[in-house]
Amino acid sequence: MDEFDWIARYLKPIAPSPEAMGLSNDVGKLLSHSGSVRIATMDTLAAGTHFLKTDPLDLVGRKLVRVNVSDIISKGGLPEQVLLSIALPDGFSEQEFETLCHGIGGELQQRGISLIGGDTIRFSGPLTLTMMMTGRCELKGPTHRNGAKPGDVLIVTGVVGAGYLGLQVARTGNTGVYLDHYRCPEITEEQWAGVISDFATSSLDISDGLLADASHLADASRLAFSIDLDQVPWAAEPSDLEEMLALATGGDDYQALFTVSADRFEKFETLASERGLFFQQVGSVSEGSGVKIHRSGVAIPLPSVKGYTH
Amino acid sequence: MDEFDWIARYLKPIAPSPEAMGLSNDVGKLLSHSGSVRIATMDTLAAGTHFLKTDPLDLVGRKLVRVNVSDIISKGGLPEQVLLSIALPDGFSEQEFETLCHGIGGELQQRGISLIGGDTIRFSGPLTLTMMMTGRCELKGPTHRNGAKPGDVLIVTGVVGAGYLGLQVARTGNTGVYLDHYRCPEITEEQWAGVISDFATSSLDISDGLLADASHLADASRLAFSIDLDQVPWAAEPSDLEEMLALATGGDDYQALFTVSADRFEKFETLASERGLFFQQVGSVSEGSGVKIHRSGVAIPLPSVKGYTH
Numbered sequence: 336m337d338e339f340d341w342i343a344r345y346l347k348p349i350a351p352s353p354e355a356m357g358l359s360n361d362v363g364k365l366l367s368h369s370g371s372v373r374i375a376t377m378d379t380l381a382a383g384t385h386f387l388k389t390d391p392l393d394l395v396g397r398k399l400v401r402v403n404v405s406d407i408i409s410k411g412g413l414p415e416q417v418l419l420s421i422a423l424p425d426g427f428s429e430q431e432f433e434t435l436c437h438g439i440g441g442e443l444q445q446r447g448i449s450l451i452g453g454d455t456i457r458f459s460g461p462l463t464l465t466m467m468m469t470g471r472c473e474l475k476g477p478t479h480r481n482g483a484k485p486g487d488v489l490i491v492t493g494v495v496g497a498g499y500l501g502l503q504v505a506r507t508g509n510t511g512v513y514l515d516h517y518r519c520p521e522i523t524e525e526q527w528a529g530v531i532s533d534f535a536t537s538s539l540d541i542s543d544g545l546l547a548d549a550s551h552l553a554d555a556s557r558l559a560f561s562i563d564l565d566q567v568p569w570a571a572e573p574s575d576l577e578e579m580l581a582l583a584t585g586g587d588d589y590q591a592l593f594t595v596s597a598d599r600f601e602k603f604e605t606l607a608s609e610r611g612l613f614f615q616q617v618g619s620v621s622e623g624s625g626v627k628i629h630r631s632g633v634a635i636p637l638p639s640v641k642g643y644t645h
Numbered sequence: 646m647d648e649f650d651w652i653a654r655y656l657k658p659i660a661p662s663p664e665a666m667g668l669s670n671d672v673g674k675l676l677s678h679s680g681s682v683r684i685a686t687m688d689t690l691a692a693g694t695h696f697l698k699t700d701p702l703d704l705v706g707r708k709l710v711r712v713n714v715s716d717i718i719s720k721g722g723l724p725e726q727v728l729l730s731i732a733l734p735d736g737f738s739e740q741e742f743e744t745l746c747h748g749i750g751g752e753l754q755q756r757g758i759s760l761i762g763g764d765t766i767r768f769s770g771p772l773t774l775t776m777m778m779t780g781r782c783e784l785k786g787p788t789h790r791n792g793a794k795p796g797d798v799l800i801v802t803g804v805v806g807a808g809y810l811g812l813q814v815a816r817t818g819n820t821g822v823y824l825d826h827y828r829c830p831e832i833t834e835e836q837w838a839g840v841i842s843d844f845a846t847s848s849l850d851i852s853d854g855l856l857a858d859a860s861h862l863a864d865a866s867r868l869a870f871s872i873d874l875d876q877v878p879w880a881a882e883p884s885d886l887e888e889m890l891a892l893a894t895g896g897d898d899y900q901a902l903f904t905v906s907a908d909r910f911e912k913f914e915t916l917a918s919e920r921g922l923f924f925q926q927v928g929s930v931s932e933g934s935g936v937k938i939h940r941s942g943v944a945i946p947l948p949s950v951k952g953y954t955h
Contacts, residue, residue, distance in 0.1 A: 359865065361849050362720050362787050365675065365683040365779060373675040375761065377728040377777065381768035410672050418687040420730075420775045451685065458691035460770020465730045467687065467777040469675060477672050539671050555669065 342455060345433050346419075349440025352449035354416065363451025365469065366415055372476040373415075375469050376406040382424075382461035386518070387505055392431055394519040395464070396438025402542070403468035404446060405522040405589040409540035410477035411532030412470030413525065414446060419453035422463040446525070473532050478593065480555035483537040487594035489560060489618035492523045495545050497570035499585020513570065522589040526610055531593055534603045538593035544584040547642020548592055549618070549626045556594075559623030564630050568615045576635070583628075586643035594620055652765060655743050656729075659750025662759035664726065673761025675779065676725055682786040683725075685779050686716040692734075692771035696828070697815055702741055704829040705774070706748025712852070712899060713778035714756060715832040719850035719901040720787035721842030722780030723835065724756060729763035732773040745772075756835070783842050788903065790865035793847040797904035799870060799928035802833045805855050807880035809895020823880065832899040836920055841903055844913045848903035854894040857952020858902055859928070859936045866904075869933030874940045878925045886945070893938075896953035904930055 347358050354364040367373070380402070382388045386395050400417070407414045419439065423432070443450055448468070501517025504510070523540065531538055537556055541548045545567065553560040564579055573579035595603050607614055628635045657668050664674040677683070690712070692698045696705050710727070717724045729749065733742070753760055758778070811827025814820070833850065841848055847866055851858045855877065863870040874889055883889035905913050917924055938945045 356789070360720075360787065360789050360791075361716055362684040362686045362722070362780070364786060365685050367677050367683060369679065373677060374672040375675050375728055375777075376672045377730055377763050377775075379730040379732055379764045379766050379775070381732060381766060381770065384766060384768045406671055410670075412672070418685055418777050420687055420689040422689055422691060422770075422773055453687045454689045454775070456689050456691060456694060458694045458771065458773065460691065460732075460773060461768065463732055463768065463770060463773055465687075465689070465764070465775040467685075467728050470672070476674060477670065479666070479670050481670075 341429065341432055345436040349436055349443060350450040352451060354449060355451040358452060363418065368471060370474060372472045372474060373469055374407065374410060374412050374472055374477045375467060376403055377465065377467040378402050378406070379463065379465040381463040388461070390518050392434040393438030396435045397442040397519045399464050399466050400439060400442040401520055401522045402589060403466050405540040407468055407470035408523050408525055408528045409531065409538055409591040411528055411535065411538065412472045412477060413528050414448045414468055414470050416449045416451050416469045417443065418467045419450060420465040421455045422458050422460065423456065424460060424462055425457065427462065478531055478535045478538040480537055480539055480552055483552055483556035483558055483594040483620045484596065485558060485620055485622050486597045487536055487620040488597055488600055488616050489549070489562065489594055489620065490614050491568065491590055491592050491617050492527055492614050493521065493590035494568045494570040495541065495588050495590065496582025496585060498587025499582055500570055502585070517587065520587060520589040523591045524612060526612055527591055530606060530612065531591060534595050534599060535593035536596055538591060541588035541590050541592050542586055544586040544642030545588065546583050546626055546637065550641055552592065552594065553624065553626055557624065559621050559625060559627060560618060561621065561627045561629065562618035564628055564635065566615060566617045580638045584638055584640060584642050651739065651742055655746040659746055659753060660760040662761060664759060665761040668762065673728065678781060680784060682782045682784060683779055684717065684720060684722050684782055684787045685777060686713055687775065687777040688712050688716070689773065689775040691773040698771065700828050702744040703748030706745045707752040707829045709774050709776050710749060710752040711830055711832045713776050715850040715899040717778055717780035718833050718835055718838045719841065719848055721838055721845065721848065722782040722787060723838050724758045724778055724780050726759045726761050726779045727753065728777045729760060730775040731765045732768050732770065733766065734770060734772055735767065737772065788841055788845045788848040790847050790849055790862055793862055793866035793868055793904040793930045794906065795868060795931050796907045797846055797930040798907055798910055798926050799872065799904055799930065800924050801878065801900055801902050801927050802837055802924050803831065803900035804878045804880040805851065805898050805900065806892025806895060808897025809892055810880055812895070827897065830897060830899040833901045834922060836922060837901055840916060840922065841901060844905050844909060845903035846906055848901060851898040851900050851902050852896055854896040854952030855898065856893050856936055856938070856947065860951055862902065862904065863934065863936050867934065869931050869935060869937060870928060871931065871937045871939065872928035874938055874945065876925060876927045890948045894948055894950060894952050
C-alpha cells in the first residue's frame, strides 16, 4: 500500500478542523480555554480481545470513539479532540480501511469531536486501534474516584449487562439488539457531563463490570459500597442469581457510575428529570470497605471474579 | 497477570506529576499556559516493524519517548506530557514489563516530561507501544511544512544515516555505535526548539529518510529543494554513491530538517554557534518542484525509493 495515499484519501476528510492542519503538519494543535480544565484519556482496542475479527469495521470505529467518550463524560467532561493510531495487519485492504475510517469519522462528526493527528502503521499483529481523547471540564477539574462520603447514594445512568449479553450472542453467531450493543455500545448521554460535574462526589464509567468498578470507587474512597441487586436496571431480566451476577460482572457497559450526597439528591433528581435523563439509584455508601451486594436486605456472597480485566 | 498490580508497581512510580493523579483517576489533566500554543503528536512502535524483538526493552522504551520528542522539537515545541498505551503479547513477563517501564520512565524523567495516563492491554500481537506527546510552542504555533520560500537555505541538525547503519548492524547480530543509534536514536537537542521556532520557515524531523522528508517540505511548500550530497554530514563516510544514497534514504535519523531565510542566516548561524549547536547547511530552495540532488554541481538521478515508509 501507499500509506500516504490512504491517509490523504480517508483520514484527512474526517479531520476537517483547523487544529488538524490537514493531518499534514506532523503535529496537531490542542484547544485551550481559560476558565476550564482539560483532561485526556486513551484506550486501545485490539481485534480478538476487545472486538471480534468478524465485527463490521464501521462499528469497530464507532466503538473506539464511544469507549473514550464514555471515559470523558463519566468524569464530568465534554469531549473535544482526538489523536488516532491505527496498526494494520498484513493484508488489510483499502476498502476495509475506508469502512473503518467511515465509522470513526461519522461518530466523531456526530459528537462534534475533532481528529487532529496520529499515526498509521503496518505490523504483524491483529488490527489494533489506539485513541487519545481530550475533554473540557469545569475549573474544579474532573470528578475523582476518591470523593465518596458515608451516606452518599450510588447512581447508574443506564442498563447493566448489555455488553455481556452481546458478547454471548456474538459467540453463538446469532444477531440481535445485544449484539449491537457489544459491537457499538450505547454510552452515557453527553448531557450527563454537566450533571456529573455538578453533583457527583466520585465517578467512573462501567467498563470492567458493575461490581469491579464499584470496588474501584469504594477502594479509592476507603469506604463500603452496598448495592441492592434488585434495584439495578438490568439489560434483560436475569433468570436466576447466577445470571444476575454474570450481568453484574461482564463489563463493557459504558454507563456512568457515581455517588451523590444524600442531602443534594432531591435537587439532583429534579435536574435529571427536567433534562429527561434516565438514572437509577442502586446502592449507598457507608463506613467500612469494599463492595457488598444484597437482595431484599439479604446479603449475597460476592462472586470470586468481580469483573473483566481488559 | 494482574494488570492492576503491574500498573501500580511499575507505571505509577514513573508518573509522579500532580496531573497524573496517580494514574488512578481514569483521566489525566492537560497543562495549559496562557501565552503559548500547545501541540500534540502520536507515534506507534511495534516489535518486528520499528524495533527488533531482541532489542533491550529499556532502550525500546527510551526510543518510544525520543521519536515523539523529535517530532515536538522539530516543530519548535518543548515536550511536556504523555499518555501511553502498552499492548503486551502473551507471555510477556513482569520482569520485561519492569525493564520497559524503567526505560520509558528514565527517559521521561531526564527530559522533564510527565506521564499522565494511558491504557495497558494483553493481545495476540507483538509488543506494540503508542505514545501521545504534548508540547508547548510560542503563540505563533508550530513551524509548518509549507512555509519555505525561494532562496531559503536548508539545514540539518545532526548526522544522516546512523539509523540505516544501525539497522544493518542489528541484522548481522553485531554490535557497535550504530546499533546503539538504531535501538535508541540520538535526536535533535532540545535547545533547538527555540531556534527553530524563531528562525525556521518550514521544518520536520527526518524519520522516513533525508530525501523523502525533504520531499515532504518541497511538496508542502510547492517549491524545489536542492541538496548537495557532499555537504550532508553523513554518520559514516560512504564508500560510493550507492552507499551514500542508502544513507540518504534509510530513515530513522530523528534530526530536524528545516529552512531558514537567506537574509536571516547570518543571525541564525551566530545564535546556533553561541549555544554550541551543531548544524550543517545541506541545500537550498528555489522555484520549481520536488527534490533534486547533486555533487559538485553535477546532478545525480534520484533513487526510485526516497525513503522508508513506517
